[in-house]
Amino acid sequence: MSVEVERKFVCSADTLKTLEEIGAVCIGQHEFHDQYFDTPMFDLTLRDMWLRKRKGCWELKCPTTTVSGTEELSGEQSQAAALCTRYKEITNLPEIHLRVEAVIKDNCEHGEIESAFSQEDEPWLSKLNLVCFAEFTTERQSFTLQEQGVQIDLDKADFGYHVGEIEVLIPEGEDVQCAVEKIRKTAQQLGLTGDQRVEGKMNVYLRQNHPEHYAKLLSAHVL
Numbered sequence: 287m288s289v290e291v292e293r294k295f296v297c298s299a300d301t302l303k304t305l306e307e308i309g310a311v312c313i314g315q316h317e318f319h320d321q322y323f324d325t326p327m328f329d330l331t332l333r334d335m336w337l338r339k340r341k342g343c344w345e346l347k348c349p350t351t352t353v354s355g356t357e358e359l360s361g362e363q364s365q366a367a368a369l370c371t372r373y374k375e376i377t378n379l380p381e382i383h384l385r386v387e388a389v390i391k392d393n394c395e396h397g398e399i400e401s402a403f404s405q406e407d408e409p410w411l412s413k414l415n416l417v418c419f420a421e422f423t424t425e426r427q428s429f430t431l432q433e434q435g436v437q438i439d440l441d442k443a444d445f446g447y448h449v450g451e452i453e454v455l456i457p458e459g460e461d462v463q464c465a466v467e468k469i470r471k472t473a474q475q476l477g478l479t480g481d482q483r484v485e486g487k488m489n490v491y492l493r494q495n496h497p498e499h500y501a502k503l504l505s506a507h508v509l
C-alpha cells in the first residue's frame with residue numbers, strides 16, 4: 287500500500303515555462319471523471335475517508351497513521367510539512383469493502399442508517415447505503431522530476447477550478463519527512479511563496495454544490 291504526500295498550489299501563467307526551466311518532463315495529458323461516494327450521514331468523509339470511482343476503478347483515500355520520524359523539525363521543515371497532506375491510497379477492492387464496512391456497520395449498530403438507494407450495477411453500494419455525492423471531470427497535465435521521484439499535476443476541473451499538485455508516493459511506513467523535503471525543494475524551484483494550504487478540487491466543489499456537507503466537514507476540521 288502506498289502513501290501519497292502532496293502539496294497543492296495555485297497555477298500561474300508562468301507555471302508551464304518554469305516547469306520546463308527546472309527540467310520537468312511532461313508525461314502526458316488525460317481527462318478523467320471522478321464519482322465520490324458516502325452515506326447520507328457522511329460517515330466516510332467525516333472521518334476524512336474518500337471513496338471514489340475513477341476510470342472504472344475504485345480507490346479509497348484514508349488518513350495515514352505513518353509517523354514522520356522522531357527527529358526535531360526545523361521551523362522551515364514543520365512549515366513545509368503543514369502545507370502537505372498525506373493519505374493512504376487503497377485500490378484493492380476487497381480491502382476497500384472491509385474498511386468501508388467497518389466504519390458504516392459501526393454506525394448502523396448505533397441506529398444511524400437511512401433508507402438505501404438502488405445502485406443496481408454495484409450492489410455493495412446499496413447494501414452499505416452509499417450514494418454518489420460529487421462528480422466532476424478533470425483535465426490533467428502531468429510532469430515528472432524523475433531523479434527526485436516527484437510528480438507535478440496541473441488540473442482543470444469542469445466546474446472552473448484550476449489547481450496544481452506536487453506529489454510524492456512512498457510505501458507505507460517509509461519516511462514522510464523525506465517526501466515533504468522533496469516537495470519543499472520542488473515548491474522552491476517553482477517559486478511558490480504562499481504559506482497557506484491551497485484548496486483541493488473537492489473543497490471548492492462542495493462549497494459550490496453542497497454547502498451543508500461542506501459546513502459539516504469544516505466543523506469537523508476535515509477540510
Ligand code: V4E
Pocket residue numbers: 292294336347371373451483484485486487488489508509
Ligand atoms: C483527500 C481528499 C479528497 C480526495 C481527493 O483528493 P485530491 O488529492 O484533492 O484529488 P485528486 O483528484 O488530486 O486525486 P489524485 O489524482 O491526486 O489521487 S477530497 C478532500 N480530501 C482532503 C483534502 C484536504 N483536507 N486538504 C487538501 C488540500 N486536499 C485534500
